[in-house]
Amino acid sequence: MTASDTVDxxxxxxxxxxxxxxxxxxxxxxxxxxxxxxxxAGGMGNVYRARDLELDEMIALKVLKPEVAxxxxxxxxxxxxxxxxxxxxxxxxxxxxxxxxxxxxKILTMELVDGESLAALLTREGPLTLARTIDLSLAICAGxxxxxxxxxxxxxxxPDNVLIAKDGRVLVTDFGIARxxxxxxxxxxxxxxxxxxxxxxxQVEGGEVDGRTDIFAFGAMLYEMLTGTIPWPGESxxxxxAARLLHPPPDVRAARPDAxxxxxxxxARCLARSRLERPASMAQIASxxxxxxxxxxxxxxPPPRVEPALASGDKRVAVLPFRNMxxxxxxxxxxxxxxxxxxxxxxxRGLRVCSRGVVSKYKGVERDARxxxxxxxxxxxxxxTIRKVPxxxxxxxxxxxxxxxxxxxxxxxxxVEADMLTLNDEVARSVADALTAEIGQEARANDTxxxxxxxxxRLQYLGNYFSDTKTASDLxxxxxxxxxxxxxxxxxxxxxxxxxxxxxxxxxxxxNDAERAVRLAPSLPETHLAMGAFLFQSLDEVGATRxxxxxxRLNTNSxxxxxxxxxxxxxxxxGESRRxxxxxxxxxxxxxxPRASLMRHGALHGEWDRIDEYMAVPSDVDxxxxxxxxxxxxxxxxDARAAAEMLPTFEPNALPLRAARNSLLLTLxxxxxxxxxxxxPPQAGQRLKSFYAQxxxxxxxxxxxxxxxxxxxxxxxxxxxxxxxxxxxxxxLETVRESARYEAVREVVAQRAAAVRAAYDEx
Numbered sequence: 160m161t162a163s164d165t166v167d168x169x170x171x172x173x174x175x176x177x178x179x180x181x182x183x184x185x186x187x188x189x190x191x192x193x194x195x196x197x198x199x200a201g202g203m204g205n206v207y208r209a210r211d212l213e214l215d216e217m218i219a220l221k222v223l224k225p226e227v228a229x230x231x232x233x234x235x236x237x238x239x240x241x242x243x244x245x246x247x248x249x250x251x252x253x254x255x256x257x258x259x260x261x262x263x264x265k266i267l268t269m270e271l272v273d274g275e276s277l278a279a280l281l282t283r284e285g286p287l288t289l290a291r292t293i294d295l296s297l298a299i300c301a302g303x304x305x306x307x308x309x310x311x312x313x314x315x316x317x318p319d320n321v322l323i324a325k326d327g328r329v330l331v332t333d334f335g336i337a338r339x340x341x342x343x344x345x346x347x348x349x350x351x352x353x354x355x356x357x358x359x360x361x362q363v364e365g366g367e368v369d370g371r372t373d374i375f376a377f378g379a380m381l382y383e384m385l386t387g388t389i390p391w392p393g394e395s396x397x398x399x400x401a402a403r404l405l406h407p408p409p410d411v412r413a414a415r416p417d418a419x420x421x422x423x424x425x426x427a428r429c430l431a432r433s434r435l436e437r438p439a440s441m442a443q444i445a446s447x448x449x450x451x452x453x454x455x456x457x458x459x460x461p462p463p464r465v466e467p468a469l470a471s472g473d474k475r476v477a478v479l480p481f482r483n484m485x486x487x488x489x490x491x492x493x494x495x496x497x498x499x500x501x502x503x504x505x506x507x508r509g510l511r512v513c514s515r516g517v518v519s520k521y522k523g524v525e526r527d528a529r530x531x532x533x534x535x536x537x538x539x540x541x542x543x544t545i546r547k548v549p550x551x552x553x554x555x556x557x558x559x560x561x562x563x564x565x566x567x568x569x570x571x572x573x574x575v576e577a578d579m580l581t582l583n584d585e586v587a588r589s590v591a592d593a594l595t596a597e598i599g600q601e602a603r604a605n606d607t608x609x610x611x612x613x614x615x616x617r618l619q620y621l622g623n624y625f626s627d628t629k630t631a632s633d634l635x636x637x638x639x640x641x642x643x644x645x646x647x648x649x650x651x652x653x654x655x656x657x658x659x660x661x662x663x664x665x666x667x668x669x670x671n672d673a674e675r676a677v678r679l680a681p682s683l684p685e686t687h688l689a690m691g692a693f694l695f696q697s698l699d700e701v702g703a704t705r706x707x708x709x710x711x712r713l714n715t716n717s718x719x720x721x722x723x724x725x726x727x728x729x730x731x732x733x734g735e736s737r738r739x740x741x742x743x744x745x746x747x748x749x750x751x752x753p754r755a756s757l758m759r760h761g762a763l764h765g766e767w768d769r770i771d772e773y774m775a776v777p778s779d780v781d782x783x784x785x786x787x788x789x790x791x792x793x794x795x796x797x798d799a800r801a802a803a804e805m806l807p808t809f810e811p812n813a814l815p816l817r818a819a820r821n822s823l824l825l826t827l828x829x830x831x832x833x834x835x836x837x838x839x840p841p842q843a844g845q846r847l848k849s850f851y852a853q854x855x856x857x858x859x860x861x862x863x864x865x866x867x868x869x870x871x872x873x874x875x876x877x878x879x880x881x882x883x884x885x886x887x888x889x890x891x892l893e894t895v896r897e898s899a900r901y902e903a904v905r906e907v908v909a910q911r912a913a914a915v916r917a918a919y920d921e922x
Contacts (some may be wrong), residue, residue: 170304186565189261192220192268196595197567199276199319199562200474201333203227205562208271208595218256221242221267222563234265241267242333246309251302253322253332265564269332274325277380279509282715286387287417287754289422294447295321296381298329300448303377304441305369306334312367316376317357318383347777356389356462360404360432371434374444378408378437380431385422386414407432413882456543463479472883473511474594475537476504480522481554484546493545496554496583500541506684506714511595513537514718515621516749516777532561539567549573556586558593568593576607596870603679604642612638612647621653628658635839645678650689654850657692660843669693682714698845698879700727700911704918724919726740726756734885735875736760748777752839755788762792762886790819791854794861795890803825818854825858849878858890868892869900872873876904882914 186194192209198219199206209220221273223237237258244255254270268763277295281287286406287295299321306313313320313334320333359375361368382390390409412423419435424449431437438444478501505512513535521531532540541822543556557569570589572582580603591598604610616634635652641816642648653673661669673693676686691706707724710717725739737760744752754773761769778783793801802823820830829920838852839847872895873884886892886908895901 162786163379173625183208184569187221188264188266188565192266194509194567195383196564196593198595200560200562201319201603202525205538205560205565206269207565208428208569211268211340217271218255218623219269219271221269222560222565223265223267224562229426231274234260237265237267241309246822247306247311247334249302249305250328251298251330253330255334264880268333270330272322272324272328272330272332274328276319277323277384280323281318281383283508288384289417292381292384293451295323295329295384295450296377297445299377300330300441300445302329302331303373304333304445307373311910312368312370313373313376314362315354316373316380317354319354344480344702347449349691356391359434361434362583363404369434370440371437374437374441375434377433377444378426378442379699382409382411382426383431385411385418385426388414392873404432410706419451421447456555473509473595474534474539474821475511476539476541476594477518477532477535477537478504479515479528479540479542481520481542481556482544484544485548485758487498489545489547491615492579492611492617495618496545496579498617499580499583499614500587500590502685503584504541505589505906506598506708506718507587507591507594507598510591510594511716514716514747515675516747528559529561529564532559537561539594541863543586544584547576552579553581558590573777577605577610579610580604580613598680601646601683602644604638604645604648609638609645609648610639612641613645613651616651616655622756627643628655632657632659644675645680646686648687649676649679650683654685654690654692657689657696660847666697666844670697677720682713684710684717684720687713688723689723691720691723695723695727696844698881701914701918703727704915705921707922708919718743721746722753725753727881728884729756730884730921731912732887733912733919734917734921750781751776751780751784755785758785758788758792760884762795763884767792784876787819787822789878790822792858794822794857797826797861799827821858822854825861831858832918845878848878849875849882852878853880853882855887857891863894865895868895869898872901873905876907879911880904880908881911881915883908887904 184775187196188209191213192211194207194209196208197205198208204221204223206219206221208783209218209546210216211218217888241258243257248254253272256268256270258265259268260266298604299316301311303316311334313331314825315333316331320331322330322332324330355363357376357379359368359372361372379390382388391406408427410423411418411419418426425438425444429437429444438447445713474667478497481493481497481500483490485492501518502511502513504510517535525719528540528542532538538561540559540561541556543554544560546553548860552574553572554572556572558567559565561565566623568589570586572586574582584600584603588598588600604613612634614640619631619634620628622631632652632655635648635655638648638654639645653669653676656669670693673686673690676683678688682684687710691703691710693704694700694703704727705725706729709721710720711724714720721739722743725736725743728739729735739759740753740757740760743751744757754776758770758773761767761773774785775783776785790805793805804822806823806827817835818837824831836858837851839851843851852871852875856868856875857873859868860863872892875882882885883905886905892901
């Protein structure tokens with residue numbers, strides 16, 4: 160491999176400055192292997208689809224990470240392990256060919272399997288049917304059993320290392336840390352070896368391992384195939400690994416009642432804390448499967464629904480802010496195209512893409528892309544430039560592997576201004592192809608003015624929730640007039656309008672727009688998100704829940720969908736709400752509303768310290784956006800001292816800040832004129848009217864006026880109130896909860912909340 164095969168840190172920052180041809184393929188490793196696409200990335204290194212130019216054959220090529228290959232004696236150890244892996248010849252084991260060093264890169268060559276990993280299958284489908292689970296398990300047992308027969312222990316058995324070929328074959332792969340059994344057991348190398356979610360207790364403790372160590376990992380995989388989750392979840396790899404030392408294995412029947420006693424007992428035996436209590440061999444497990452009746456094995460009953468999660472096997476990708484190489488007034492074009500590309504790649508199966516808020520801080524930063532990639536803990540970085548001149552534009556983009564610095568793909572795209580979004584689709588498809596991910600295709604606007612208006616509208620909408628949303632909706636409306644069939648423009652318009660007030664006639668028109676967006680692009684998550692936002696603001700939370708779930712099925716990494724769904728479930732007092740809200744701010748740290756909902760969740764559950772926890776926003780978020788929420792919770796606690804401290808700290812110019820000021824004045828026992836007491840703005844929608852009725856109910860309860868507090872609760876109920884959590888838990892309403900009027904409202908709201916939870920649980 161020559162110096163030109165690696166990525167020059169300076170060149171990665173200015174890809175357009177290179178005198179490169181319009182299209183550049185992947186790196187050439189050692190003048191023999193041409194990289195075509197990234198298949199996967201793991202702790203040992205990246206795996207690529209490659210062409211062996213000498214033999215004209217397609218292979219899988221693993222490029223070992225420098226820190227792995229550079230460890231003392233590592234190459235000799237890997238060479239021994241390749242010899243071990245080559246002992247295993249079985250139809251259910253992917254072959255390992257060779258290990259070597261080419262051009263300074265340490266590589267392993269392996270059989271290329273055209274298909275997908277079990278991890279990808281589980282991410283897409285969730286829990287599997289009993290028949291599918293048993294069929295896959297028998298194949299895995301056969302492959303791992305063949306390795307054990309020649310004294311080879313895998314030590315990193317997990318769904319990512321089980322491949323399902325398009326022809327139906329199931330193959331165990333990646334014996335990169337396999338060891339030979341020595342007298343029936345072997346020491347783990349370097350202590351913590353393996354993947355925490357699937358590691359046996361003896362691996363966690365750094366003890367001896369044998370074939371029953373792989374059996375434990377198989378048990379964890381079997382549990383995941385049946386339930387869609389790992390047996391011992393946790394917030395960190397160490398916590399996940401340690402959990403099995405502290406807690407017994409969970410009963411699979413709790414999540415999967417149709418598994419039956421025999422299958423549940425087999426899972427429990429495989430996951431036993433002591434090796435001596437596990438099955439002695441893979442053959443014994445296969446025999447146990449044979450005892451499960453054919454009726455149960457081929458049950459067609461659908462498995463339980465599990466909300467899609469962020470898959471551990473997904474490739475983590477960061478699209479760095481594209482550089483504007485044209486006039487300064489075209490900066491919004493580079494920003495908008497970057498955001499659009501992030502949106503396009505976020506729906507690709509197999510990718511986990513950093514949000515706009517996460518990568519925006521690197522705009523204009525002169526740093527090696529690989530360093531930024533390491534900061535972001537991603538495996539792949541996409542970077543590029545945009546140059547717009549009157550009548551035409553050019554995009555240059557490249558894909559870089561963070562671990563080894565190899566360039567997987569690079570290309571220049573040129574066209575007229577009207578084709579900007581269409582060519583951005585082509586960039587996205589090319590990037591997805593280079594990362595062996597799938598991406599769909601929808602119609603895009605090809606009107607120059609419409610494209611320009613759409614990019615401006617998107618950036619205005621993404622500014623912050625309290626920015627000038629009318630400007631955003633007006634820009635979307637102008638774009639929509641020029642490109643009425645572009646589903647993304649329609650969805651953007653609906654999302655922006657849903658943040659503003661609208662009367663009944665406007666509501667009907669907006670509903671028609673939302674329905675049209677879904678009809679035009681039912682596979683586009685943005686259209687379902689837009690429909691959900693409209694229904695949410697119209698207080699149809701059951702319909703909104705269904706729409707947000709559809710959006711999440713299409714894009715599990717949608718921060719907005721997690722945010723909206725978390726807020727709906729929070730009002731319905733559902734246990735899953737906090738998880739969705741936490742995911743939202745993990746994906747998009749700059750989002751304010753999920754933070755506000757998490758603050759409210761803490762306040763409703765008496766966890767007042769969480770209010771300050773979520774007030775600690777990133778540096779690029781204005782903390783004043785959370786002041787109205789904090790002021791409300793100060794009122795809930797009747798905390799006069801905190802109210803006195805907060806009152807002088809802001810000017811009540813915007814409507815939310817006027818409401819915050821009123822909350823603080825009421826907490827201090829001050830009089831607030833009736834005409835200023837949480838009055839909804841003109842043309843407020845149902846949700847806003849209901850919200851202000853809730854605020855007035857709190858104010859009346861604080862003043863001790865139970866009758867008027869109940870009046871406002873009933874008024875909110877007539878507006879289709881779903882907020883059971885508030886009704887049952889708000890501290891200020893304690894004095895009215897013994898009233899028959901309150902109980903009548905609570906019964907109706909509880910039924911609505913139950914309908915929301917039922918909609919969430921629908922398959």
